[in-house]
Amino acid sequence: MSAREQKVEVDGRSLRLTHLDKVMYPSTGTTKGEVIDYYRRAAGVMVPQAARRPATRKRWVDGVGTAEHPGKVFFRKDLEDSAPDWVPRADLEHHDGISTYPLVDEAAVLVWLAQLAALEIHTPQWRFDADGESSCPDRLVLDLDSGEGAGLDDCAQVALWCRDLLAEMELDSYPVTSGSKGIHLYAPLDGTSAADEVAELAHRLARALEDEHPDHVVSDMKRSLRRGKVLVDWSQNNGHKTTVCPYSLRGRERPTVAAPRTWDEIEDSSLAQLDFEEVLARIEGGTDPLAALGLEQHDSSAAGGASADDEASAGAADDRLRTYRSKRDARRTPEPVPDATPEPTPEAARQGSHERADAAQRALEAQDPMFVIQKHHASSLHWDFRLQHDGVLVSWAVPKGPPLEVDVNRLAVQTEDHPLEYGTFEGSIPEDEYGGGEVTIWDSGLVEIEKWREGREVIAVCRGREGGGLGGVPRRFAFIHTGGMGRGARTAAAKKKAKADWLLHLMKDQPEEGSAGAHEETGAREETGDREQTGAREETGVREEISPMLATPGSREDTDEDDWAFEMKWDGMRTIATITSAGVRLTSRGGTDVTATFPELGELEDAVGGTGSGTGRIVLDGEIVALDSHDRPAFSRLQGRLGLTSRRDVERAQKETEVHLMVFDLLEADGRSLLRTPYRQRRDALFATVDPTEHVKLPHAVHGDVDHAIARSQELQLEGVMAKKESSIYQPGRRARTWLKIKNAHHQEVVVVGWCEGRGARAGGIGSLLLAVPDEDGNLHYVGRVGTGFSQDDLEHARERLHSRARRTPPVSGVPSADARDAHWVRADLVGEVRHAERTPDDRLRRPVWRGWRPDKDADEVRWES
Numbered sequence: 001m002s003a004r005e006q007k008v009e010v011d012g013r014s015l016r017l018t019h020l021d022k023v024m025y026p027s028t029g030t031t032k033g034e035v036i037d038y039y040r041r042a043a044g045v046m047v048p049q050a051a052r053r054p055a056t057r058k059r060w061v062d063g064v065g066t067a068e069h070p071g072k073v074f075f076r077k078d079l080e081d082s083a084p085d086w087v088p089r090a091d092l093e094h095h096d097g098i099s100t101y102p103l104v105d106e107a108a109v110l111v112w113l114a115q116l117a118a119l120e121i122h123t124p125q126w127r128f129d130a131d132g133e134s135s136c137p138d139r140l141v142l143d144l145d146s147g148e149g150a151g152l153d154d155c156a157q158v159a160l161w162c163r164d165l166l167a168e169m170e171l172d173s174y175p176v177t178s179g180s181k182g183i184h185l186y187a188p189l190d191g192t193s194a195a196d197e198v199a200e201l202a203h204r205l206a207r208a209l210e211d212e213h214p215d216h217v218v219s220d221m222k223r224s225l226r227r228g229k230v231l232v233d234w235s236q237n238n239g240h241k242t243t244v245c246p247y248s249l250r251g252r253e254r255p256t257v258a259a260p261r262t263w264d265e266i267e268d269s270s271l272a273q274l275d276f277e278e279v280l281a282r283i284e285g286g287t288d289p290l291a292a293l294g295l296e297q298h299d300s301s302a303a304g305g306a307s308a309d310d311e312a313s314a315g316a317a318d319d320r321l322r323t324y325r326s327k328r329d330a331r332r333t334p335e336p337v338p339d340a341t342p343e344p345t346p347e348a349a350r351q352g353s354h355e356r357a358d359a360a361q362r363a364l365e366a367q368d369p370m371f372v373i374q375k376h377h378a379s380s381l382h383w384d385f386r387l388q389h390d391g392v393l394v395s396w397a398v399p400k401g402p403p404l405e406v407d408v409n410r411l412a413v414q415t416e417d418h419p420l421e422y423g424t425f426e427g428s429i430p431e432d433e434y435g436g437g438e439v440t441i442w443d444s445g446l447v448e449i450e451k452w453r454e455g456r457e458v459i460a461v462c463r464g465r466e467g468g469g470l471g472g473v474p475r476r477f478a479f480i481h482t483g484g485m486g487r488g489a490r491t492a493a494a495k496k497k498a499k500a501d502w503l504l505h506l507m508k509d510q511p512e513e514g515s516a517g518a519h520e521e522t523g524a525r526e527e528t529g530d531r532e533q534t535g536a537r538e539e540t541g542v543r544e545e546i547s548p549m550l551a552t553p554g555s556r557e558d559t560d561e562d563d564w565a566f567e568m569k570w571d572g573m574r575t576i577a578t579i580t581s582a583g584v585r586l587t588s589r590g591g592t593d594v595t596a597t598f599p600e601l602g603e604l605e606d607a608v609g610g611t612g613s614g615t616g617r618i619v620l621d622g623e624i625v626a627l628d629s630h631d632r633p634a635f636s637r638l639q640g641r642l643g644l645t646s647r648r649d650v651e652r653a654q655k656e657t658e659v660h661l662m663v664f665d666l667l668e669a670d671g672r673s674l675l676r677t678p679y680r681q682r683r684d685a686l687f688a689t690v691d692p693t694e695h696v697k698l699p700h701a702v703h704g705d706v707d708h709a710i711a712r713s714q715e716l717q718l719e720g721v722m723a724k725k726e727s728s729i730y731q732p733g734r735r736a737r738t739w740l741k742i743k744n745a746h747h748q749e750v751v752v753v754g755w756c757e758g759r760g761a762r763a764g765g766i767g768s769l770l771l772a773v774p775d776e777d778g779n780l781h782y783v784g785r786v787g788t789g790f791s792q793d794d795l796e797h798a799r800e801r802l803h804s805r806a807r808r809t810p811p812v813s814g815v816p817s818a819d820a821r822d823a824h825w826v827r828a829d830l831v832g833e834v835r836h837a838e839r840t841p842d843d844r845l846r847r848p849v850w851r852g853w854r855p856d857k858d859a860d861e862v863r864w865e866s
Contacts, residue, residue: 013086034276058073058120104123137189138191144182158230174260176290325338374386374425387460388447443464446462458479475510480505546667567701570623577663586601603694617671621664624659682730719747720745748833769850774862775864781812790850
């Protein structure tokens, strides 16, 4: 064919390209062929930014022209009638009808659009979900546009101010020089806020910047106000508006690009817009400053676009085990089936022995992610390779088994995700059931995930057991997806197979046989799961601190009285006490050294009778409490002791309020770790190791009678009880259902996000605090304000704490206007605790009463108590 016309293949798509020598940018002589080549080479970084977003195009059929004679531009929404069948598309309803948009989900779409002279690709801040519906925005954008008399350097300064303001809201930000006059600033969102909410947030940000820098920033669109200033255009967060897509060319005099930049570049005084050749050089040199924003979201979006037949693919359903459960009947199979309600048959019950249940529990509770390879004699022999990721075992069936030599590729067919309990399953599945046959564990152990690109590539180091199928040495494997997402397949079955097929190979670069990764440093788990986790790096003599194990909110109905012990719940500050020959060290839940704050607890040396001397050490878990006149723990009294560091302050406070340490667990004895020793045995060892003293107490536990324990705690007017499974191990830093906290009253840890001025006797000071509680994903949710329970000292201390944390914008959304009207916002990093009547259906606290600050807690640890 002539130089003006070519047939090409892009990722399996055949395209006919014409008029390749047509000049699209007269000032530089850039041709249509060069435009097409740019989009083909930039597709790897541009597609993740554009994928599953409706693409609006600006087409210059005869080129951009010159400043004197600009070319004619067409603004196109609807998909062209000539579009090939393979172009992915989605419908969007507008007020004037329904439009069908192309989706730039692959490189071939970009090349096809370039053939149509679509120089600019514009997309909104949201994507289509798996059902083809518009989802909430996954990013916020601010368009910084220089007015007359201002330039790119002014936009750069405003971008830096924006970055700082977004950082206060705990939002990362990514700059893009627009290819025109200004800078676009993107911030990733979690996809839970509607477009109008995001637009309102962006509007508030723009106004805050204008208030703080009135001589440099304007948030109003009126051109008359923009002279010499930078407009912070927040309006492009409207769900109906679009922004030029990162890496898109611009239809300007020169072939410039909306180019992602680093913050170092933004701060450089020589900052300038980039043309397409400069951007290609950056891409092919490995520079993609926007990768973190696009790739991760694109991967999850692509996964979310899987069909109903592919629910086992990562992210395809909210419940990743739905497919697993749909294929199994808990009454007929001995396999673990979480949340299955039917009672198993006697045969299945016998297969699911207590021993297996305990092993499954250890798999669920292990600190480190696990892998398991099971040899499965089903209709055909194969090996099931499973890696722990996102709370499940992601699984592949490997017909010929895992390769043990490099450069050997094995087919691996991805199957449905399995529950973590499956990591210890061995047994016979009935032949008439799904997967019928014999299952044995070929190897298992810890896994270190080095790379996880959902649906594309997984690299993992598996550290199996001695004598296991991997030979007792660490092995680095790579799972590589074999090709596209099935759009080229003709049938549903072919599409499903294309998505499931992977290659598994042993990588050339293998870890050394004796190397110890982070997992081995905290103690590797053997086949029986009973190797002790020392938490220490013995070869260097450095001992790591042990983080306290955490409990899950529960009720008496959650306990099986035959295997539970019940301790009183002490209302104080959680502490890990370490006793060595060097003395006593006390650390808070967050790892802060509080030894100097509580000198009376130096009695621990006497309490252990010198057993902490020598080379070993003793580590105890307990609660520091202050008692009231009725010998009941009073958290309000403890407040006066918290946070003190100077010797004089500590001595004065010690005279007013003495403290006691309620010791309830033994984690290490004479240097020997007890973390994987069952609770009942640890308690026995505790009473054999520690003797009570004046300030060190050993409270007893009630065994097997939850009602008696709760009644006793109510009689003593305590906070509640702690239920602990007697067979449970100790899991540092983890929250588990083998420890339950059953409270007599409603208490809730809260994050303070602001305060309101007082009236009457509190005029001129703090009247109330504004509160929030993070949800399970860590996103703050406003829960109301508290104005009672404070002493005058509490209010004065609160003002001192909050004054240095002031910020201009709220760190939480959804604050009612009545509460926000006179609010002073603060950085959301201080934790307090309230008592309340109930939690309302819309997650507000009814009649909260302040109990005190919790300096031992971090804001990101706070969660709903029930």
